[in-house]
Amino acid sequence: MSLPSPGVLAGGRVVTPEGVLSPGWIRLAGSRIDAVGPGEPPWPTGLPVTDLRGAWVLPGFIDMHVHGGGGTSFTEGTAEDARRAAEFHRRNGSTTILASLVTAPLAGLEARAALLAGLAREGVIAGLHLEGPFLAPARCGAQDPRHMIVPDVDVFASLHAAAAGQLRVITLAPELPGATALIEAAAQAGVIAAVGHTDATADLTSAAVDAGASHATHLFNGMRPLHHREPGPVGALLDRDEVSCEVIADGVHLHDTVIRLVARAAGPGRLVLITDAMAAAGMPDGRYRLGSMRVDVAGGVARLAADTDGGTAAGARVPGAIAGSTATMAGVVQHAVAAGLPVTDVAAAASTTPARVLGLGTRTGALCPGLDADLVVCDEDFGLRAVMRHGEWLGGAP
16 A cells, blocks of 8 residues: 555535534545535635545544454454454544454463454554453344353453553443442453343343443343343443443344434444444355354344354354344445434444543544544445555555
């Protein structure tokens, strides 16, 4: 790739935290945004101008929950495999990625954490998310219940050490013994404690938030359902203003009505759009893996294979359960807009809010002067046209 050069993007519908500039312009200075404004760019600019002809311009997407894509994954394989997964998602709009691992034997998790920490130091990914092993077998979803354990502060410390300062999020079930101590240890270590794969009551979930949990892992999915007399984790997490809530808006995991309801309840400042993508994202239907589990993809929908490993004990895997997604953030954003969410709210949920949650808001997540030149260009129907990361077009200018 060539080095970023100064230039101006003009004639687009630029989505900023303050609203849509239609038309608007963005002036670039190397890898950063130098200025943003409405109307036509100040003339003469003395810089090369790219006319976007009315295309939408959104901040680069930040996917804080993704397991793989393009045929490779973060959960297994080599460092080069992980690089290819990250590159696939970057070219599909995710200019910032948190690599997510699934439940596995502890030695394997430590080895993967160490491998991915190296990629984080290089800037390939923005850090790690441990989705397990401290999860509830009753809500294991497509994860392997054989390797789920109760929260253990010493085990957390070992995993945190293996990640070498790159662990950003850990998902756990708050009803398990030791969960409160682990939440407190995570907070002390600067790691976000997320509630997920849980059968907790609303009261237990609220107590976890009191202890320091501040994030919801794919709200509704892998959780006790919402009920009007027992709102469970869904109700408790939506009810707390300090909790950010992930939603997989791919048209498979949640009904569009639920997406709209969550968006209204959480608001753009708490809603986080994610993919939860696995290796099959961007690939043909067929047989894939998610950690130790075999997954069949048909019609673009990933489900746990009938012959997968996982045992037959209570709480073991259920053949046919949804197993991650085959989505990209570009597709998730397009679906969220089609479902009726305002474009400015979608941009916040796909970029600005996850940047804030991850502590990256001073670097990326919005089309504002001084931030990284991370952006996506979309057509009238929000189909992806081009991606810029750190001032460089990935795959060509629009």
